[in-house]
Amino acid sequence: MIFEPHFDIEKEHEHSGMLDWLSLKINLMHLSEPVVRHLQSLSGMVFKINALTGEEDWRTYCWTKIPSDSTDIHFRVTDSLHIQGSPARIGMPNNVFGAIDIRYCAQKMIGFAAQQLGYPLPVIESWGCTRIDVTRNYLMQSESEARQALAYLKQAPESRQAHSYEQNGFYIGKGSSLQKGKIYLKGREAVANQRKKRRAHYTEEQLSKCQRLLRAEHTIGRHLLRRLREQQAIEWYQLSPNYLIQMHNLYFKEYFSDMELTDMSTILEKLTTVSPTEGQARAAYDCYVRIRMVGYEQARVTFTKPSWYRHIKHLKAIGLTRADLQPINVIPLRKRAIELSQPIRHWDDIRAA
Numbered sequence: 001m002i003f004e005p006h007f008d009i010e011k012e013h014e015h016s017g018m019l020d021w022l023s024l025k026i027n028l029m030h031l032s033e034p035v036v037r038h039l040q041s042l043s044g045m046v047f048k049i050n051a052l053t054g055e056e057d058w059r060t061y062c063w064t065k066i067p068s069d070s071t072d073i074h075f076r077v078t079d080s081l082h083i084q085g086s087p088a089r090i091g092m093p094n095n096v097f098g099a100i101d102i103r104y105c106a107q108k109m110i111g112f113a114a115q116q117l118g119y120p121l122p123v124i125e126s127w128g129c130t131r132i133d134v135t136r137n138y139l140m141q142s143e144s145e146a147r148q149a150l151a152y153l154k155q156a157p158e159s160r161q162a163h164s165y166e167q168n169g170f171y172i173g174k175g176s177s178l179q180k181g182k183i184y185l186k187g188r189e190a191v192a193n194q195r196k197k198r199r200a201h202y203t204e205e206q207l208s209k210c211q212r213l214l215r216a217e218h219t220i221g222r223h224l225l226r227r228l229r230e231q232q233a234i235e236w237y238q239l240s241p242n243y244l245i246q247m248h249n250l251y252f253k254e255y256f257s258d259m260e261l262t263d264m265s266t267i268l269e270k271l272t273t274v275s276p277t278e279g280q281a282r283a284a285y286d287c288y289v290r291i292r293m294v295g296y297e298q299a300r301v302t303f304t305k306p307s308w309y310r311h312i313k314h315l316k317a318i319g320l321t322r323a324d325l326q327p328i329n330v331i332p333l334r335k336r337a338i339e340l341s342q343p344i345r346h347w348d349d350i351r352a353a
Helices: 033-042 102-117 143-154 186-195 204-210 222-232 241-252 264-274 278-294 296-300 305-317
Strands: 018-027 045-049 056-061 074-077 080-085 128-139 163-166 169-172 179-185 213-221
Touching: 018 102, 033 074, 033 102, 080 102, 128 222, 128 241, 143 169, 143 179, 143 213, 179 186, 179 241, 186 204, 186 213, 213 222, 213 241, 264 278, 264 305, 278 296, 278 305
Parallel strands: none
Antiparallel strands: 018 080, 018 128, 045 056, 074 080, 128 213, 163 169, 169 179, 179 213
């Protein structure tokens, strides 16, 4: 049984990634009847009345905040007990940095719920998981560069998942129960949360540092977790930090280029190594130049369909992504600015600009 949260400051900064959300559940059969009744007594309810008959169609318990002055962890009672929230906020004043060890994070959340509700809860192996958010922070040179990076990435890649946009960032595959993503400016979110009582606590120095952070958030949904369990025999609590980081990198690989675009001649040189003929290499290079001059969509209509896809195939073969194929007035992100292998893990990694 878990009685209270376990906090380890070293684990909070052990990896350059964090779990910013966990949704856990446990069947009520694992809880005693008095505990279930107590949980129900703490919960509000919503119900639907049939307008024609005046009879009740259904009722259900609401999500209810676990009593706390500093942490937004919520629970709900159905045929299971559900708890959800950011484990990074337990023991930490805000959720900019935190741990990615999933057993540690789950134990923090379950222990916090047990402590605040007043009774022990079953061990991690008894719980299921329906959502994991893996978040990484990328440091820009300035606030303006962070905004420029976001504007650049909003124009970026083609994806099987739909994009939806907002001022502070954009979503990839919003609403998917398999996996989805979000890239956004942490600074604006931090300021908004600071204004909301008890949502988060930042020092003035931390708020200033947040303005330079671009965050990429990968949500692993219930269907992907079920697929891992059924097809690979991997339980959610067995997902290692390195595995979660690898999944994050794989999901966002089309949005961040590993290639430094410092010299146009480098592009042509690399194209000659992947194209079957020098003529095809030069044609792909001309396509690249045209894209840089007039934009991706405008350039596409000037080529036949087979030629276009052949050129794009060669350009991607040398490491370019759709994020690199933008008009020349959009400054490309350099490897220095965003590198998936080099996100930051601690406030101390943010030096003065």
